Structures are given as C-alpha cells and as structure tokens.
Amino acid sequence: MSNTHLTDIRFDQLPLAQPVLDGLARNGISHCTPIQAEALEKLLAGHDVAGQAQTGTGKTLAFLTAVFHRLLTKPANPNRKTNQPRALIMAPTRELAVQIEKDAKLLAESCGFSIGCVYGGTAYRQQMEMVSQGVDILIGTTGRLIDYLKQRCFDLRAVDALVLDEADRMFDLGFIKDVRFMIRRCPAPEKRLSMLFSATLSYRVNELAYEHMNNPQQVTIESTKKTANRVEESLFHPANSEKIPLLLGLVNQLKPERAMVFVNTKHAADRVCGYLLGNGLKAGLLSGDVPQNKRLRLLNEFQAGELQLLVATDVAARGLHIDGVTHVFNYDLPQDSEDYVHRVGRTARAGASGEAISFACEDYAYYLPDIETFIERSLETRAISDVELPQEIKPAQRIAKKPAHNARNRSGSRPNSAGQRSPRRSPKS
Structure with a gap:
C-alpha cells in the first residue's frame, strides 16, 4: 500500500484487541487510510457508522477490523447455538x-474465529452444510443467505456485529427488500454494532x-476528484x-x-475477447x-498475472478488489455516468497510479457530455x-459456451420436491 494514501495514525495507536493488531502486523499493515482512521475512532467507541469513501480506500479492512475487535471484546451469548453466527x-x-x-482470513488466524461465505451459482450443498455446522462470521449475498435462513440452516438472533457493504449497489441491483428482510431478523439495533459502507x-x-x-x-471522506486522484x-x-x-494497437503499444x-x-x-x-x-x-x-478461476488467474x-x-465494475490493475479501457462508454467512475476505480487503488482510456464511438458518444x-x-x-x-488483424477466436448442468437450469434454480424448477430469489446475488 502506497504511503501517499495513508495517514499518520497507526493501528497500534488505536484501542484494538491484541489478536487484531497481531493479524494486521503479520500482514504488514501498520497505518490507517483516512476512512479507516475516522470510522474506527467511532466504531471502537461503540457507535454505529455509515461511511462513505471512494473505491479502493480501505473500507473493507475498516469494517473487518471493527468486527473482529467487537467479537473479541464482547462476550458471546452463553445460550448461543452452534448455527448462530456472531x-x-x-x-x-x-x-x-x-x-x-479473503481479506477476513488475514485476521482470522490470529483471532481464532471461523468464517463462512455463501453465494449463488455454485456449491449449494457444501455451503448449506457449512452454515448448518456453524461459523462465527457469515459473509454472503442476500439471495443465498435468505434461502438457507428460510430452511432454518442458521438464524440471526445472536448477531453482535452487522455490516452492509456497497449499500448503494444493493439499491441499484434491486436487493434492498432482501437486505431489510435479513436485518429485521437480527437483534435490535441497540443490541448490536452496525456498519454501512457505500460509495x-x-x-x-x-x-x-x-x-x-x-x-x-x-463518516465521509471527500476527494478532489470523483475518480481516483492518480488516474x-x-x-x-x-x-x-x-x-x-x-x-x-493500444495494448501492443502500452503493454x-x-x-x-x-x-x-x-x-x-464475446466479440472483443474473441x-x-x-x-x-x-x-x-x-x-x-x-x-x-469459472468466474472465480478467471479472477484468480487475472490476479496471479x-x-x-x-x-x-458492468457486473464486474463494482466490488472487485484486484491489486495492480495498471489500465482500464472503456471500449464502450457506459450509459450511466456513475458506472464510469466505478470502472475507472478498478485502477489506481490504494494510492497507486493508473491509466483509463475511453472510446467515444458512434453508438455511445452521446453519453460523453453526461459523464x-x-x-x-x-x-x-x-x-x-x-x-x-x-497491419493485420486475425479473426476473432470463438468463445466456448458450456451447457448448463443437469442439476441446475440457466437461471440457477434448483428442482423442488416435485421435480419442478423454482426461480432463485436474487438471480444476480
């Protein structure tokens, strides 16, 4: 992480539980970013926080640090059941x-908490067994969380810390009813520490x-530019x-x-990748x-170089934290001006520099004035x-399409007891 993006406030200057400090130190994390410093000051004092900061400024580590500290310093309910996440x-x-x-696992080893992650599109039975057996920290998308909750694989009555990440995106994708459904099954607001982060x-x-x-x-961290300062x-x-x-030509020239x-x-x-x-x-x-x-494999291969x-x-324009993206090409100008900012935010993360190049073509140049x-x-x-x-452009390579698995149709639904397909609640979750 570049020093240009950090404050003078060190994590070990904050009243954090020692296992949290040990986990941060083990991963070479010493100084806070602005959103981390301001949010943690309030969270460690027991206040709920609604935080706003530019993408790539460390919001995830801010709420994870607060969650782990909360679980370490607040005794668990002695009547808590195994399948009740904290x-x-x-x-x-x-x-x-x-x-x-992935980021939570950086702290979990020193703090001793178990972590589970659930999301649609894969590993249905494995994820169900995992939440049924119980985890301390449950991470997930709303569709699959509600699926398992309604099947009573877990319940939320022992939740001590609640986080809603990318809240504005929840609205954009139409998941806000699901979010409210989940929150209402948690303990009352005064009985938990709640965090909401949003661009x-x-x-x-x-x-x-x-x-x-x-x-x-x-907590609002203002920037002089809507896009990252070093793009x-x-x-x-x-x-x-x-x-x-x-x-x-640009890829060959810029490498x-x-x-x-x-x-x-x-x-x-399909055409461009081909x-x-x-x-x-x-x-x-x-x-x-x-x-x-395949999505996860591609992201791992991309991250590994x-x-x-x-x-x-734009399914990938938000929520991807990939270090070292040097260039963003807007082959098509986005139709939503905010999506331009989110796309450009994939580069120049955590104080690094980057370059964003956009094409205003015959089809999409009309969106340039709004951007x-x-x-x-x-x-x-x-x-x-x-x-x-x-001088010469070879034909596009055909992108192979895999057929849907027998146990799941294209929408990701599973057969019910009558052998019929039922729609998945949140198809993009």
Whole structure:
C-alpha cells in the first residue's frame, strides 16, 4: 500500500484487541487510510457508522477490523447455538463476498474465529452444510443467505456485529427488500454494532441507515476528484470499425501488465475477447452468464498475472478488489455516468497510479457530455493517428459456451420436491 494514501495514525495507536493488531502486523499493515482512521475512532467507541469513501480506500479492512475487535471484546451469548453466527456481512455481488472472505482470513488466524461465505451459482450443498455446522462470521449475498435462513440452516438472533457493504449497489441491483428482510431478523439495533459502507450516502442509503441502525455516525471522506486522484484519463473518438484495431494497437503499444476492458453488452464482451485471443493476447471474459466456478478461476488467474486482460461487463465494475490493475479501457462508454467512475476505480487503488482510456464511438458518444458533467471536467482527447495500429488483424477466436448442468437450469434454480424448477430469489446475488 502506497504511503501517499495513508495517514499518520497507526493501528497500534488505536484501542484494538491484541489478536487484531497481531493479524494486521503479520500482514504488514501498520497505518490507517483516512476512512479507516475516522470510522474506527467511532466504531471502537461503540457507535454505529455509515461511511462513505471512494473505491479502493480501505473500507473493507475498516469494517473487518471493527468486527473482529467487537467479537473479541464482547462476550458471546452463553445460550448461543452452534448455527448462530456472531457477525453477518452482506455484499451485493458474489465477487465482493469472496473478496471480503479473503481479506477476513488475514485476521482470522490470529483471532481464532471461523468464517463462512455463501453465494449463488455454485456449491449449494457444501455451503448449506457449512452454515448448518456453524461459523462465527457469515459473509454472503442476500439471495443465498435468505434461502438457507428460510430452511432454518442458521438464524440471526445472536448477531453482535452487522455490516452492509456497497449499500448503494444493493439499491441499484434491486436487493434492498432482501437486505431489510435479513436485518429485521437480527437483534435490535441497540443490541448490536452496525456498519454501512457505500460509495455514496444518497438519501435512500441514509434512510436505510437511520431505519435499521442505532443513531449512526456519518463518516465521509471527500476527494478532489470523483475518480481516483492518480488516474490519467484520456479519450479517443473512433468509428465503430476502428475500435478493435485501436484497442489492439493500444495494448501492443502500452503493454499493460494487468488491464480491464469494459463493454456494455455480453455480445460485445464475446466479440472483443474473441479478437484479443485470436490475436495472441492472454485474455479472459467476465460477464453475467459465465458460471460461478469459472468466474472465480478467471479472477484468480487475472490476479496471479496469468491473464493480461480481463474483458468485463458492468457486473464486474463494482466490488472487485484486484491489486495492480495498471489500465482500464472503456471500449464502450457506459450509459450511466456513475458506472464510469466505478470502472475507472478498478485502477489506481490504494494510492497507486493508473491509466483509463475511453472510446467515444458512434453508438455511445452521446453519453460523453453526461459523464463529463458528472466528473466535473472534460476528458483529454487523443488522436488515433498517434497510435500504431496493427497491419493485420486475425479473426476473432470463438468463445466456448458450456451447457448448463443437469442439476441446475440457466437461471440457477434448483428442482423442488416435485421435480419442478423454482426461480432463485436474487438471480444476480
């Protein structure tokens, strides 16, 4: 983590339980980011917190540190049953839930707590057995959490700490009724420590906080830019037929170590990834119809450096915490101005620098004025003639599609006792 992104406040200056400090030190984490310093000051004093900060500023570690400290310093209910978690962390997407679990394991070894993560699309029986046997900290997406809750695999009456991550995204994806369903089955607000974190504390997010939290304290970390401060942003105006040559030319010229390419549709994702693969580049495809096991494998390969490029629809624009993304290419300009900020936020995380390059083509240039109004500045325009385009472009490689498994249809539903398919509650969870 770059020092330019840290405060002078050290974690060992805070009244944290020693096992938490040991876990942080073991992973080389010494100083707080601004959101960590301000949120923990209030959380360690026992106040609920509604926090807002730019993506990539350390919100996850802030709430995980508070959760582990809470469980270590507050005695568990002596009547607590095995299948009653002490902490519940809800996330809007599978990828974010998995990332939170990964970060939580950095502290779990020294703190001695068990962690479970549940999400749709894979490992139904294994996850069910895990929550039934009991974990201390339960992380998950709302759809599968509610599924297991209704089957009485666990209950929430012993929850001491509650976290809602990416609250604004919960609204965007239509999961807020599920969130309220879960929260109402937890102990009363004054009997638990509650945390809500969001990229924006909109009116609807604040309403949720004040309805379900105990006098929450707001923590807002302002930035001079809506996008990360160390991102170099620029713009090309290609014709539709120039987009593939321009992307290939930029990749060959810039040689990004790890880059994400954002498109607006699954069809475009297939096409772009196919051309990258067909022209000898190591690329992966991440979109809504990619099976969950394959999604996680692709993310691991991308994080490990086995893939240079990850082509993604906006399903991946939020909640992915991947270190070392040097470049973001907006092959299609997003139709939602906020999605531009979230896409660009995949690079220049935790104080690092990065570059974001956007294409304003014939189909999507109409969204540029709204984006520039939202980020309160004009993007630097570059000439296509400055990029050395490839002399020859090989055909796109066909992206193989795996058929759905017999035990699950394309929507991810499972057969009921009558052998019929029932729809999954939250198909994107």
